[in-house]
Amino acid sequence: MTTLRMLAIGTLLHAKHLSRSPFEVAMALIVPLVQATLAVHLFRSGDGSHRLIEAAVGAGLMGIWASVLTGSGGAIQNQRWQGTLEMIMLAPRRPVTVILPITAATAVTGMYALLATLAWGRIVYGIRIELAHPAAFLAAAVACVLGLGMFGLLLASTFVLLRNANALANPLDYPIWLLSGMLVPITVLPSWTLPVAAVLPTTWGARALREATVGGPVWPSIGICLAIGAVCLVVGGYCLTVFERRARVTATLALS
Amino acid sequence: MDSEHTLTAPSPPPPALSPSTRAGSDFAIEAEGLSRTYRTRTGWLRPRLQTVDAVRGVDLSVRRGELFGLLGPNGAGKTTTIKMLNTLLIPSAGTARVGGYDVVTQTREVRRRIGYVFGGDRGLYDRLSGLDNLRYFAELYAVPAREQKRRIAELLELVGLRGREGERVEGYSRGMRQRLHIARGLLHRPEVLFLDEPSIGVDPVAARELRRTVAGLAANGTTIVLTTHYMAEADELCDRIAVIAGGRIQALGTPAELRRRADGRRVLEIEAYGVPDAALAALRELPGVRETAVEARGTQQLLTVQSDTDVDVQGDVLRELSGIRLGRVTSREPTLEDAYVAIVNAS
Numbered sequence: 361m362t363t364l365r366m367l368a369i370g371t372l373l374h375a376k377h378l379s380r381s382p383f384e385v386a387m388a389l390i391v392p393l394v395q396a397t398l399a400v401h402l403f404r405s406g407d408g409s410h411r412l413i414e415a416a417v418g419a420g421l422m423g424i425w426a427s428v429l430t431g432s433g434g435a436i437q438n439q440r441w442q443g444t445l446e447m448i449m450l451a452p453r454r455p456v457t458v459i460l461p462i463t464a465a466t467a468v469t470g471m472y473a474l475l476a477t478l479a480w481g482r483i484v485y486g487i488r489i490e491l492a493h494p495a496a497f498l499a500a501a502v503a504c505v506l507g508l509g510m511f512g513l514l515l516a517s518t519f520v521l522l523r524n525a526n527a528l529a530n531p532l533d534y535p536i537w538l539l540s541g542m543l544v545p546i547t548v549l550p551s552w553t554l555p556v557a558a559v560l561p562t563t564w565g566a567r568a569l570r571e572a573t574v575g576g577p578v579w580p581s582i583g584i585c586l587a588i589g590a591v592c593l594v595v596g597g598y599c600l601t602v603f604e605r606r607a608r609v610t611a612t613l614a615l616s
Numbered sequence: 617m618d619s620e621h622t623l624t625a626p627s628p629p630p631p632a633l634s635p636s637t638r639a640g641s642d643f644a645i646e647a648e649g650l651s652r653t654y655r656t657r658t659g660w661l662r663p664r665l666q667t668v669d670a671v672r673g674v675d676l677s678v679r680r681g682e683l684f685g686l687l688g689p690n691g692a693g694k695t696t697t698i699k700m701l702n703t704l705l706i707p708s709a710g711t712a713r714v715g716g717y718d719v720v721t722q723t724r725e726v727r728r729r730i731g732y733v734f735g736g737d738r739g740l741y742d743r744l745s746g747l748d749n750l751r752y753f754a755e756l757y758a759v760p761a762r763e764q765k766r767r768i769a770e771l772l773e774l775v776g777l778r779g780r781e782g783e784r785v786e787g788y789s790r791g792m793r794q795r796l797h798i799a800r801g802l803l804h805r806p807e808v809l810f811l812d813e814p815s816i817g818v819d820p821v822a823a824r825e826l827r828r829t830v831a832g833l834a835a836n837g838t839t840i841v842l843t844t845h846y847m848a849e850a851d852e853l854c855d856r857i858a859v860i861a862g863g864r865i866q867a868l869g870t871p872a873e874l875r876r877r878a879d880g881r882r883v884l885e886i887e888a889y890g891v892p893d894a895a896l897a898a899l900r901e902l903p904g905v906r907e908t909a910v911e912a913r914g915t916q917q918l919l920t921v922q923s924d925t926d927v928d929v930q931g932d933v934l935r936e937l938s939g940i941r942l943g944r945v946t947s948r949e950p951t952l953e954d955a956y957v958a959i960v961n962a963s
């Protein structure tokens with residue numbers, strides 16, 4: 361109970377801290393507009409308004425993904441640069457509960473990007489926001505944030521274990537957009553990508569959102585998204601424990 | 617900082633529950649043969665592995681409620697020692713227990729009981745307010761929810777940040793950040809507090825309040841390990857002091873005991889401008905002279921010459937310095953600082 365409270369408050373405060381970074385603010389203003397534009401131009405040729413809102417949601421998801429990837433991949437390094445890594449690791453808690461609020465916060469700010477993309481789509485391009493299941497859309501959005509936060513934790517922990525894995529992060533952006541079917545339906549991708557896509561929580565999060573938008577069974581996708589997220593949490597938690605121990609041996613919790 | 621609030625220190629834990637009492641020990645901190653080697657890679661094109669033996673076999677025992685000082689020159693290994701005791705670094709050799717718990721194998725138990733404050737202005741969330749910083753760390757350090765509000769208000773008062781807690785930390789002065797660090801370190805009422813140069817960047821009035829706070833915490837049973845470069849601070853506060861240099865403890869005792877190391881000596885202080893190294897070396901060779909030290913104070917230098925009491929070196933010293941512009945010359949009894957200089961120079 362107290363752990364849940366700590367996770368919630370920690371996530372909110374980290375999101376607050378993130379949202380005040382001038383870089384993040386600029387990104388948050390520009391990226392959704394660019395994405396809404398992309399979505400509209402890629403799919404205007406498509407057959408109907410369904411496609412448009414689907415594209416806008418997909419584009420918004422890319423915003424979340426970008427936020428999680430850059431935010432979570434560098435989460436631990438950022439804390440190190442700020443000099444806060446030692447102070448948070450000093451808490452009498454498991455490393456996973458210390459780091460999870462940070463990656464969850466990147467998913468929260470990413471969720472803002474999704475909503476902003478929809479808003480821009482509405483304002484600038486007049487996309488009609490008609491959701492098949494509004495309540496399920498909300499649930500899917502929350503599931504997306506949770507799933508991505510947990511996936512972000514896996515990224516944060518593996519990136520910090522593998523040296524210079526940050527260099528890996530940026531090229532990961534596009535393949536995962538495609539693989540998760542955020543921009544194009546998975547069915548048009550080559551078949552070898554299917555198993556890869558199936559283990560990414562983003563795939564199921566995107567699917568849940570799409571189903572909530574245009575109609576379909578939302579709940580199974582939400583369930584799978586969360587289940588995969590939970591696996592990420594367990595594996596990421598283990599990696600973080602290894603990382604913490606190793607950093608205390610190599611004296612890399614602090615910069616020096 | 618209000619002295620009344622120094623009474624907000626944790627009351628000592630009931631003896632029956634305290635593990636080290638259970639283990640029959642009065643010590644809050646025990647360390648044996650603590651050592652730490654750093655390995656660093658230098659050079660970019662042709663990387664070479666370099667090792668630094670930062671701490672080489674430190675034995676320590678600090679009693680419950682004791683205020684223990686760790687003094688030493690830059691790079692002596694003070695911070696390294698503290699970080700091994702507070703679980704941030706794993707020792708290369710040796711063992712240490714805090715509150716009876718091993719710092720390597722019982723990390724979580726140790727962390728529950730300790731607070732850590734370091735000097736400098738990093739380590740805070742700059743874009744959050746002081747209050748949000750404290751709220752976050754209160755959650756993280758498991759301060760019970762219903763106590764948080766009161767505890768934070770109490771600490772803001774204690775460190776003199778009340779009224780400024782709503783502002784973002786990026787707008788804080790260096791001293792304000794340092795006070796926020798201190799408040800954070802006390803949130804969970806730690807039994808053992810590690811203070812690594814806590815008075816850096818704090819103005820003299822606030823530094824005095826800080827000393828009062830620290831003394832109050834110790835009086836209420838908190839065990840404190842303090843490092844500082846201000847001798848007067850150490851002299852005033854510490855029950856015992858370890859002087860560490862080159863990663864080893866060179867001297868250990870009460871301030872009075874350490875001061876006695878300079879017994880039978882006299883100190884000559886000379887204000888001077890532009891003393892060449894050669895003149896300094898010559899001073900050291902004079903009969904009766906035991907130590908020399910120079911401290912830069914703006915354009916001025918303060919020369920201290922320690923000598924045996926029974927030899928009057930003043931004439932010889934001034935002769936060696938002839939031709940150099942001098943200010944006031946005074947002769948005085950040795951202080952803790954002089955004893956410290958003697959210990960460090962001898963190491």
Ligand SMILES: Nc1ncnc2c1ncn2[C@@H]1O[C@H](COP(=O)(O)OP(=O)(O)OP(=O)(O)O)[C@@H](O)[C@H]1O
Binds near residue numbers: 616654656669689
């Ligand atoms: N992370 C690190 N990697 C490599 N060497 C280090 C590291 N941290 C400290 N050292 C080295 O270990 C030695 C002891 O450093 P330490 O920080 O413990 O000294 P200190 O007594 O705290 O000094 P100061 O008074 O300047 O704070 C120094 O030679 C320092 O260069």
Ligand SMILES: [Mg+2]
Binds near residue numbers: 812
């Ligand atoms: Mg230090």
